[in-house]
Amino acid sequence: MGIRKSRLLGAALLSAGVLAATAAEAQSEQFIPGLVYRTGAYAPNGIPFADGAADYISMLNARDGGINGVKILFEECETGYATDRGVECYERLKGKGPTGAAYFSPLSTGITFALTEKAPGDKVPLITMGYGRADSRDGAVFAWNFPLLGTYWTAANVAIQYIAKEWGGFDKLKGKKIALLYHDSPYGKEPIAALEAMSKKYGYEFLPIPVPAPGSEQKSQWLQIRQQRPDYVLLWGWGVMNSAAVSEAGNVNYPREHMLGGWCSGAESDVLPAGDKAKVYKALMLQHPAGKFAVHKDIDKFVVSQGKSLAKPEEVGQVLYNRGLINSMLGTESIRTAMAKFGNKPMTGEQVRWGIEHLDLSADRIKQLGFEGMIGPIKLSCADHEGTRLSRVHQWDGKEWKVISDWFTGDDSIIEPLVKSTAEAYAKEKKITERDCSKES
Amino acid sequence: MLYREAGQFKASYRADQAIFPIAQDRFVAMALLVIAFLVVPFVATEYTYRAVLIPTVILSLAAIGLNVLMGYCGQVSLGSGAFMGVGAYAAYNLAVRLPFLNPFVCVLLGGFVAAAIGIVFGIPSLRIKGFYLACATLAAQFFGDWAFLRIKWITNDTPSGSVNAPPLQLFGLDLSSPTANYLVSLVFAVVLGLGAKNIVRGHIGRQWMAIRDMDIAAEIIGVLPMYAKLSAFAVSSFLIGVAGALWAFVYLGSWEPAAFDIDRSFELMFMVIIGGLGSILGSALGAIFIVLMPIFLNQALPPLGDVVGWKISTATVSHFESMIFGALIVFFLVVEPHGLARLWLTGKEKLRLWPFPH
Numbered sequence: 001m002g003i004r005k006s007r008l009l010g011a012a013l014l015s016a017g018v019l020a021a022t023a024a025e026a027q028s029e030q031f032i033p034g035l036v037y038r039t040g041a042y043a044p045n046g047i048p049f050a051d052g053a054a055d056y057i058s059m060l061n062a063r064d065g066g067i068n069g070v071k072i073l074f075e076e077c078e079t080g081y082a083t084d085r086g087v088e089c090y091e092r093l094k095g096k097g098p099t100g101a102a103y104f105s106p107l108s109t110g111i112t113f114a115l116t117e118k119a120p121g122d123k124v125p126l127i128t129m130g131y132g133r134a135d136s137r138d139g140a141v142f143a144w145n146f147p148l149l150g151t152y153w154t155a156a157n158v159a160i161q162y163i164a165k166e167w168g169g170f171d172k173l174k175g176k177k178i179a180l181l182y183h184d185s186p187y188g189k190e191p192i193a194a195l196e197a198m199s200k201k202y203g204y205e206f207l208p209i210p211v212p213a214p215g216s217e218q219k220s221q222w223l224q225i226r227q228q229r230p231d232y233v234l235l236w237g238w239g240v241m242n243s244a245a246v247s248e249a250g251n252v253n254y255p256r257e258h259m260l261g262g263w264c265s266g267a268e269s270d271v272l273p274a275g276d277k278a279k280v281y282k283a284l285m286l287q288h289p290a291g292k293f294a295v296h297k298d299i300d301k302f303v304v305s306q307g308k309s310l311a312k313p314e315e316v317g318q319v320l321y322n323r324g325l326i327n328s329m330l331g332t333e334s335i336r337t338a339m340a341k342f343g344n345k346p347m348t349g350e351q352v353r354w355g356i357e358h359l360d361l362s363a364d365r366i367k368q369l370g371f372e373g374m375i376g377p378i379k380l381s382c383a384d385h386e387g388t389r390l391s392r393v394h395q396w397d398g399k400e401w402k403v404i405s406d407w408f409t410g411d412d413s414i415i416e417p418l419v420k421s422t423a424e425a426y427a428k429e430k431k432i433t434e435r436d437c438s439k440e441s
Numbered sequence: 442m443l444y445r446e447a448g449q450f451k452a453s454y455r456a457d458q459a460i461f462p463i464a465q466d467r468f469v470a471m472a473l474l475v476i477a478f479l480v481v482p483f484v485a486t487e488y489t490y491r492a493v494l495i496p497t498v499i500l501s502l503a504a505i506g507l508n509v510l511m512g513y514c515g516q517v518s519l520g521s522g523a524f525m526g527v528g529a530y531a532a533y534n535l536a537v538r539l540p541f542l543n544p545f546v547c548v549l550l551g552g553f554v555a556a557a558i559g560i561v562f563g564i565p566s567l568r569i570k571g572f573y574l575a576c577a578t579l580a581a582q583f584f585g586d587w588a589f590l591r592i593k594w595i596t597n598d599t600p601s602g603s604v605n606a607p608p609l610q611l612f613g614l615d616l617s618s619p620t621a622n623y624l625v626s627l628v629f630a631v632v633l634g635l636g637a638k639n640i641v642r643g644h645i646g647r648q649w650m651a652i653r654d655m656d657i658a659a660e661i662i663g664v665l666p667m668y669a670k671l672s673a674f675a676v677s678s679f680l681i682g683v684a685g686a687l688w689a690f691v692y693l694g695s696w697e698p699a700a701f702d703i704d705r706s707f708e709l710m711f712m713v714i715i716g717g718l719g720s721i722l723g724s725a726l727g728a729i730f731i732v733l734m735p736i737f738l739n740q741a742l743p744p745l746g747d748v749v750g751w752k753i754s755t756a757t758v759s760h761f762e763s764m765i766f767g768a769l770i771v772f773f774l775v776v777e778p779h780g781l782a783r784l785w786l787t788g789k790e791k792l793r794l795w796p797f798p799h
Contacts, residue, residue, distance in 0.1 A: 038756035039763075047756075078739070078759040083700060087693070088492040088736060095488065110697050113603045117694030121617065133601070184590055186601035186697045193600035210590070213699065310754060422600060429537065431608055 030067060030335060030346045031097020032057060032328075034076040035089050035106040041214040042081040042239035044269035045320055049107055050076065051311035052324020055303045056295075060332060062302035067335050068344040073097050079111060081239075086111035087118070094124050099346040102335055103127045103146075103356070105327050109187035112145075119144040124349040125356055127334075129327050130155075130263055130286040134190055137386040138423035139357065140434040146356050146385045148330055149375065153418060154410035155262050155284055156191035156234075158391040160198050161408050162260065162284075163232050174203035179230035181221060181237070181245055184210040188236045191262070193418055195234075201414065215241025222248045235261040235283075242270035243278075250277025260284065260393070267319040271396045279398040284391050285319075288326055288374040290401045292317045295325060295370030319401060322374065329369060330378075334359050357382060357440075376407065382437035389415075444793040460638060477627055482620050490619035491692075495626055497732045499687045502630040504712040504724035505637050506680030511710070512719035513641050514673035515653030516566050520578035521681050521709045523585025526701030528555040528682025529689035530595050536607040537597050544607050545625070548686040555682020556675040563674030567667055570656075582703050589698035603697040606690040622691045629687055633680055638721045640676060649673050650719075681709075715773055717780025726781040734769065738762040 034053055037046035057074045066072045075096065077089035086106055094101045103125045106112055112132035119126050120143065126132070127146045134153040136145035163178070164170045180195055182188030192208055199206035207230055209221050215237055225233060233254065235245050242265045249256055257280045261270070266283025268290070274281075296317060303309045304316060315321050338347045338355025347355065360379045366372055378387040389410030394401045427434055449464055451457040461467040485494060507521045532551030536544055562581040566574050589595060589602075596602050609616040609625070616625060640646055648669040651659035660666055689696050708731060716727020739762050746753035753761075777784050 186603040
């Protein structure tokens, strides 16, 4: 046994000691896992979201000592946006802390699909804010899924509403051609069903154009757009695909003001690489804009200025950073809701699920939390796991995102039947008995 | 000393041709089986099942399948991810369209569908070899990717193109617990692995190896290249297809076409190369290495960093993981180009002589 070996042994013993010590003080803590991707093709979008989510939790710990005095334990696991690594991370983290993971937010539609199968068995809720299965807003079938703030079908509907408003009414949609340039994955395909349903109702021609992942190569797709001359291009990309699409649009001279991105295609990292070509490009907002609000003061005071944040200074206040903040806020407020019923101790996944389902944030409460101007009121129920169907549109002026529209509300006469039919098909396929929402309290 | 076979006389051809002719090997193999079936279920946690054991077992089976083709028959294939996908989607469609079928019957039938598709994509191998065949099988991969994404019938018209496995049960028993999942995958892997081992030891396997070593010579001594090559494609695709169906039904539960993309093909190929071409044991070793090493590095690095007082961020861990993993692959290939299986053989030789050097 050489020096090296004994050193290694010492290191192992020491780390075991450190682990034991942390385990001892973790008895009264709430564990929140973070499935993040800070590497790989989607890292430009994954990093600000992960930083925002982590910073809000650090801020709560530093300012309030956690949630109602229960300190939050937070740990990240790198998924690289890959489904199998995401599943591994989920398995690794779901049992941590005294009561297990409170909720998961994988920020990946693929991982969400995989975890949707596992969450009911493990009794861990999934908060998929603005992504994931659109039909999972039906809480009767998807008891453990919470696509808070909006699904892709809401987004698709609002996108069409916005275009109709720009053109001067829904009757102007008739005979027009609207293309959807989408990431060829469950994520990108999600809005197609809603856009097809609306094309039947409003009479526009729908042209879906897939882009193979990761989407950095789009020459042939833009050639197709040049030939087909759609009147509007909806962009449903993620990561490098967004900036590539905006640049390509510039290269073929497609008017950028006739492009509208989904809310996963409207962040700084999507337009900055395209430079001047991105000017006047528009995107939907998952309600919240870029910029700094009341909550950022506390973030700055308790986290960033203390050197506890991983975020670069310019990142704080970006679209996806803010989205991370909101994700953690909705998650921790759900835990607070659950604590009001079950007591101020670490909540189990099952209790957190109850908390999310009964989450009710009024405009006053949102103001109190420092999120005024970022999101509207949200109230969930057993039947509605989305909570709100509001969205706005913002536009890139070459330097920053500017909000250019008023609030739109998703039209449930179009979305609801779609949700019902696909959720029922899912329940049948998986042999799930639907909950009777009229009997849930 | 440990591997002294002196005194072990074989009195029949049967004994001489056994899979494990040496008593010590038999003992170790039996012990491993007993541990895998009887000890592991009592000690494994849910995490080890879901993140470690189940993927390792299923990918071992897939690697065995690819090894039949690449290692034994010498036909390079870059389409194994697609064949896994064929197995998975065939099993899914059978389960959805014929709901009276048991999911595990669907898994096996999925393997047969993959075998049929494998034969179709194996036809070019009758005329082309080496790198050119690699290109032809790459076409299978891209065709698979395209079909799973574009042909809506395959995904049962789901809006997102992501599909779900049916609930796993057998004779009314619920098999969705991690222990049951693991045991089911293990039964599939052991039974089919044993079958593959016996095929490669028999006349079919010898034909494959003859083709691999020199196809013209093999043809002259009476091996039919068409029969040998296509049977290798069929058996290989069957094993890979079953593994793909298990991957989808047992491990993922819900999947999208990206689960069977070209990365999966490369992963399987690395398993076979690192484990050892032309070795069933090597396939399993390769799968263990490729599945476990990244997870191990990912978990071991942060505590090690703590020891030296360095707080490693998630991103840094991930970068280090890739770097060390890549370096280890290069290291193993330089030290032992014939794979981990050969390392084991060398070790066995050493053990035979130990403690005497000569």
